[in-house]
Structures are given as structure tokens and as C-alpha cells.
Amino acid sequence: MRLAAFIAAHHESILHAWVAFAKNQLPAARNLDAMGLEDHGTKILEEIVRNMAVKEDESESKAKSEGQSLLASTSAQVPSRSHARQRERQGFEVGQMVAEYRALRATVLRLWRDSGRQMTPQDLDDMMRFNEAVDQALAESVEVFIAELDRARDLFLGVMGHDLRGPLSSIASAAAVEMRKWPDDVRFAPLILRSVRQMKALLDDLMEFTTYRLGNGLSLSPVHMQLDQFARETLDEIETVSRGRTLRLECHGDMTVEWDQRRVHQALSNLVFNALKYGFADSPIVVSIDGSASHVRVAVRNTGKPIAPHLLPRLFDPLVREEREDDETGSQVAGANLGLGLYVVREIAAAHGGTAEVTSTADMTEFCMHLPRMCTATPPGTEGPVGNGASAIA
Template sequence: MRLSEFIVQHVNRIVDEWEQFAKAIAPDIDLMSRAILRDHAKSILLAASRDMTTAQTASEQAAKAMGEGPEKTPSLDEAAASHGELRHTVGFDLVQMTSEFRHLRACVIRLWVNGLESPDLAYFQDMIRFNEAIDEALAESTAAYAEQVNRSRDIFLAILGHDLRAPLQAVSMSTEMLLRKTKLDADALTYVSLITSGARHMAVMVSDLLAFVRSRLGTSLPIEPAPMDLASAAQAAIDEACAGQPDCTATLNVRGDTQGEWDRGRLDQLLQNLIGNALQHGANKRPVTLSITGGEEQVILTMHNYGEPIPEAAISTIFDPLVRSSSEELGGPSTSLGLGLFIVKEVVIAHQGTIEVSSNEADGTTFTVVLPKRSRPTQSL
């Protein structure tokens, strides 16, 4: 009997063995019903059987072996993906879930071989086709499981970032009230200044974290454009970045009309991250310069600093999330999550703009942002 026929005729027996194995490795068997343990096993097996009876050329077989073949069994992929999602939901870990497929493969081959009377070349081809189908199902299940893990992590980070804003606001307001209502000596003023600065850094990090999570849970950052002056926002961002830093050397150059319609909160994030990045990586006692040139339809914003240039190999990943420079990695504790430039890029994209970076030892590092003066709003998440 060909393997595809064997699977169809004995599918219930095979699924019974799947259930017993799943029961043995389940994280909390008391909460697992029989339906949960059996899950999509029957659908996966029947879809695999149908795939095995589909004609396949030698070139298609070679491509499929490398994961490059065309999708021939959408029902197999759908069942496998659903299985991966549900196994994550009921508490299986990735090793437990993938071991189910290993057991399924061994079970089917063992039961089938034990019933064979004589070997045949076609039977070996059947085993190859069955292994391909199981590998495809395993790949889909693993991808779906990993996606659920990522989404759960992102939701947790979103909740964490949201809930951190309230205590941070309480710290900031309390220090402000101390300064207003209490006469403090020099030492106390220093401590309050440190608390204020630390709270400000933490607020920026929380904002970056929330923006990062939003970008992963949706297609782009939500924006609500409104009339504003970019030059005014830039000066406020410089003032905030330099607060408490007597050696701050950030300057602003403005030319042309800098009025437009942008999301003020998002532009503040962009400016704070660009300025903070320039101050952090700029050479000591060398000025960092923010220049804004307004045109009829767009504004060009450049952030320039001197200092150690960005390695050419790192340029392509400079805007990726959770990427930190080598100097940050070696420099001990940092207020950076490695999200700043990623957030800058996401804000630019949300405003239908562009961003580029150039860096060399002679000319320094320059980030160039081009923003249209009118941006379409995006739906909030």
C-alpha cells in the first residue's frame, strides 16, 4: 500500500498516537482536553497525503528541499500555522511543539513499514514526499509560533511602557514642587537636578519603547498633523537636551519658511533623538549643528557632528532597532535602548519623508531628513 493511501486509511490510529505523545509532554495536562491534544493533527496528515499524490518534477523536488518550492498545499500550511498558534496559546514551548512533528514522522513511517510485505522503489519516493510535507508543516508551525511569541512580547512591552509613564510623571511633578515650595541648599539642589535629569532620560526611553512597539504591532506610527513651526520645535528640543549640561555646544541654523503641518509630538521625538545622538557621539568641544532650510513644498533638516565616524559596514544597519554603536557597548551603562535612530526613521516614514546619513573622519557625521510640508494623517493603533 502506498504511503498516501496508508495515511488516509489509518489517520485515526495515527492521531491517537499523536494524542498520547502530546499528553505525555503537555505543560499542564489537567487543562488539556482531548480536542486540544489532537488539535490539527488530522488536518495536517490528510493535507500531507494530498500533497504526496500531487505530481512533482525533479527540479521542483530539489527546490522544495531547499525551501524554495512553490506553495502547493495551502491547506497544509494553514493547518500547521493554526497548530503553532494554538500550541503557544495553551503553553507548549517551541521544543515541545517541534517534538510532536518528530514523533509524528517516526510514528507514520513505523506503522507503514511494519505493514509492508515487500520493498519497492516507489515506497522510498513516498517516504521522501512525506518527509517534505512534514518539514513544510513544521516550518509553518514554527513560524506561526514565533510570531505569537513576538506579538506577546510586544504587547507586554506596550503595557509596561504605558504603565511606566504615570510614576515617571509623579517623579517629575514632585521634583518641580520641591523646587517651588522648599528652600533647598546647594547639595539638595544638585540631587533634585539629578532626579529631574534621570526622569527626563527615562521618559525619552519610554517614549522610544512605545513608538517601537507601535511600529511592530501596526504598519507605521500613527500621526496627527497640525500646523507648527519646525524651527521653534527644534530650538525647544535643543534647550531641553542642553538643560543641565553647561558644556553643551548645540547650535541651530534656520533659513527660509519652516512652517508646515506635522505631528508635533512625533517631531519632538525625532529632534530629541537626533540631537541626543549627536551630543553623545560628537567630539568633545566640537559643536553639533542642527540646520533647517525651508522651501516651498518641503523642509530639509540636517544634524551634523564631528567625532568618530560611523563604520561603513554599520551604515546599512544604523536605523535598525536595538542596534548600539561599539562605543556604547564598551562604555558601560547608557540611557540608550538602541531605538533612537529607529524611531527617527519611523517618524520620517510616517510623514512620507526620507532620511540619509553620511559619515567620514574629515567631514564628520550628517543625518539629512527631508519632510514634505503637508503630511497625511495615519490611523492610531
């Protein structure tokens, strides 16, 4: 009996051995009954049998063994994908799910070997096709499993960021009341309010990250802005927590734009705080705005140690940080402890129809955004262009 026919005829004994392995070897499975463990087992075996019956050339065989088959279904209802979603919800780890497929592979081949049949030259081809089909199913399962884990993490972060805003607002309100009631004895309220602003910056970055990751995109509300006045107000706000550092503003050309004020404020603040963190303490931070062209250039410059070259290609990616010996854990940089600040800058620039980039030498590090004067907002859920620049990490 050929291997595909053997699997079809003995799927019950194969599933029984699969369940026995999962029950004894996988901690997440110990509280599941046989039905829960079998899950999509029958359908996975049926899919493997169908896969083995499809004619294929050598290139397709190689692609399938690597989980890259162009002929594989992209449907979310493919048994291997459904199995992955179910296992993630049941508390399995990805290694435990992979072990299930390893057990399935070993079980089928062992039962086939012990069936008492006479081996034929076609058996090697059958074994290769079987392994290719299992590899394809495994690749599909792992891809979906990891995607489910990422989505669960993003949902958790989004809910946490949203729920933390309530108590943070209460803390700020209480500190403000203290300042009004006892204006002559204000020792801790200003410190509390500065800390609240720093925490709000972190939460803003976290919310932008999870919003974009969950596929909702960045919704924009462009308004008429006088950019030089807006930048001056932003820097005045930052100066209250920048420990006496010098912030310099240089403006040239037409300062009239239509952008989302809240998001551009967030992006500019992230870049300035980033420069404060990594620039030399005795050197000024320069914000330069050039409105002499159709695309306005907003740049933040600092003098400090250059960015490591290996970080430049991925510096705007999320959860990337540059670790330095003089790095302070108490940094006030927006997003610094999360590695999200520059990612948020890139996505805000992209949502406006612009780009974010960086240059870094021994003399200077400069981050800049190039934004069209009139915002060309990206529809929510549509991924904007990805910046390929870098900076001294947020």
C-alpha cells in the same frame, strides 16, 4: 499499501505514538491531556495526505521541501498554522514544536516499515513526497509560531510602556512640589526631573515601536510650525541635561512647515542625543535646517569616530546598537539602551512622507531627515518607506 493510504488508514495509531512522544519528551506537554496533545494532529495528517496526492513538478518539489511552496494555502486556518498558535499558547518552545514534527515523521515511517508490506519502486517517491509535505507543514508552523511570539512580546512591551507612565508622572509631580515648597533647598529634585525626562524619552520610543509593530501605524496631527523657533526650544530643553555640551543651530530658507510637532520633537531629540553620545566631548553638535526647497532638510552633525561600515545597511532597524569601548551604560541617549531611537526617527520621517539617512566619515557623522514641507501623512496601518541610512546608534 501506498504511504498516503497507509497514513489515512492508521492515523489513530500514528497519533497515539505522537502523543506518547510529546508526553514523555516535552516539558511543556506534561500537564496536557491526550486531547490537548493531539490538538490538530488528525487535520495535519489529513493535510499531509492531500498534499501528497497533488501532482507536482521538480521545481515545486524543491520549493515545498524548503517551505516555499507557491501552491500552499495562505489561510490562517491551515492545520499547521492553527497547531502553532495552540502550542505557543500552551507554553511550548519553538524547538519543542519542531521536535513534534520530527517525532511525527519518524513515527509514520517506522510504522509503515513495520507493517509487513512488500517494498516497491514507488516507495522512494512516496517517502520523498511525505517528507516534502511534512517540511511544508513544519515551515508554516514555525513561521506562525515566531509571529505569535513576536506579537506577544510587542503587546507586553506596549502594556509595560503604557503602565509605567503613571508612576513616572507621580514622581515628576512630587519632585515639582518639592521644588515649590523648598526653593532654597533643592538638591535632588532637579536630578529626579532630569531622570524622569530621560525615562520618558525611552518610553516614548518604546511606545512608537510597539504601536508600529502591532500594525496600528503612526497617527499624525500636523500643525503649523515655525521650524527655527521649534528647533531652538528643543535644543534649549536638551541643554538642561547635556552637561555643558555646545549645541549650535543653523537655519536657512523658509522655516514654515506643517508637521506633527510632538513626533518631530521626538525625532530631533533622538538625533541630537545620539550625536551627544557618540560625538567627541569637546566638539559642538550642529543642527542644520535648510528650508530652501520643497523638501525641508533637518540634519544633525557631530565629530566623532566613524560608524562601522557593516552597521550602515541596518542601522535604522530596531534593536540595533553600536557597541564601543567608550560606550557608557549610563547614556542619556533616547532609546540607547533599547536600540530603538533611530528606528523611531525613520518611522516618523516615513509617516510624514519623507526619509531618514546618514553619512559617516572620519571627519563627520551626519544624520538627516528630508520631509515635505506639508506633511503627507501615511494612513494608520500602512507601512511607510523604509530608510536605508545609518548613524551612530540610538
